[in-house]
Amino acid sequence: MLSSSYDVLIVGAGVAGPALAYALATKTYAKRNAPLRIALLERSLSKPDRMVAELLQPGGVTSLKKLGLESCLGDFGSTPLAGFYVMRGERVIRSAFPEGYEGRAFEHGEFIMALRNRARRAPNVDMIETTVTGLIENDDTHRVIGVRTSKADGQSESYFADLVVLADGSLSKFRTAVLGNMPYEPSQKGYLAGLIVKDLKLPAPKYATMIVLKGAGPVVLYELPNNEYRMLVELKAAPLDLKDHILRDVVPQLPLSVRAPILNALETSRLRRVPHYYLPPTKQGESSKAGAFLLGDSLNMRHPLTAGGMTVALNDVVILSDLLAHIENFGNWDEISAVLRKWTHMRKPLASTINTMSMSWAGLFSAEGEAFEILQDGAFQFIGQGPEYSEGPMALAAGITASPLLLAYNSLAIAFYSIWVLFTHPRPGNKFAPQIYEYPLLLVKALTVLWTIGNVMGPVLWAEM
Helix, strand or coil, X not given: CEEEEEEXXXXXXXXXXXXXXXXXXXXXXXXXXXXXXXXXXXXXXXXXXXXCCCEECHHHHHHHHHHCCCCHHHHCCCEEECEEEEEECCEEEEEECCCCCCEEECCHHHHHHHHHHHHHXXXXXXXXXXXXXXXXXCCCCCCEEEEEEECCCCCEXXXXXXXXXXXXXXXXXXXXXXXXXXXXXXXEEEEEEEEEEECCCCCCCCEEEEEECCCCCCEEEEEECCCXXXXXXXXXXXXCCHHHHHHHHHHHHCCHHHHHHHHHHHXXXXXXXXXXXXXXXXXXXXXXXXXXXXXXXXXXXXXXXXXXXXXXXXXXXXHHHHHHCCCCCCCCHHHHHXXXXXXXXXXXXXXXXXXXXXXXXXXXXXXXCHXXXXXXXXXXXXXXXXXXXXXXXXXXXXXXXXXXXXXXXXXXXXXXXXXXXXXXXXXXXXXXXXXHHHHHHHHHHHHHHHHHHHXXXXXXXXXXX
């Protein structure tokens, strides 16, 4: 069995792993007496083929710039996004990102390969294709001191390091081993179905389009390079026949202008389905196993429909690499654990904002029932009043503003506005606003609305805080 030693081992070369390897190598190179030796371990270094993590919010773009990795977006081509265009029946909202900010959309595999190439070229970073099969612990202290791996030819190897970073994704094999008794386990919240569509004309070019449906969806459409468009469909459960479900329940509710290309794609392109999970973060550095910590989806997951995952991961890398850059001895767990505790505190504003918004807003626009209908009506009318009403929610969704309290304030403002609309505007099918004798029933509905928004947001906010 072969063995090698490094200062830092990073397991997983998705988004967070290569970004951290590059950041640590470049930020510490001129500061240390001896440059860090870093190994980035990945099961397969071929281009990944995934249908999610293709839309990077403006906050994620900002983090790439802070890491010196913004050129990754130009290495292969990416499409700028100006905001979101949301449709619900006859109503539409065009919400732009705050001035000076833009998102980017790209083919996931190309982006990952660009990140890996930058990490590979960083000083003293070795990128190794191997499958990590287990953690190596010190027999006396039980501190993690390395990993066991297996190559494609079956050869076993061991890699040792002062610090092991596990960024091995949503299905992490090492989550429990590092965190021990976790307060939360990953919970599957549904599925996303994905399809590549060609020659599609979006209702608003350069805007990601979200279409709120009845009994299905919602659906998200956005432009990728090379005249390709991604279609994502939210699924509460896996239908027996996915294609039939989209043909029967989704396509008839889409705008006429996009139906023909989507129908053609359903016959000619690969239709895929993947599960998605929610996992609140767990504090590390106190009761977690010494010598290792989790990063990325292995630590924290949220609903993918609002496209916040990469933004959280890259912001985590920005904060973490800045803190670790001042550590001289990565074998000093007291110093590392102090960094992890500080990182947990510093990452919370942005991570909890995006996580809470993704879970609550995805729930709001995909759920059914009268209270949700009232909230959806109110949200559309509130945000549709103009930029001064949409800029706050958009800055939160984009990862520009990091404030769970501001998110709660905006959500309550929409809830109370929805109640005001309930009392003062005609309901569907009626020509006139409600009369005074209807107010007692409307009051009951208003209380149900407040209960619903609290029930949707409350558990997520509690878990995140």
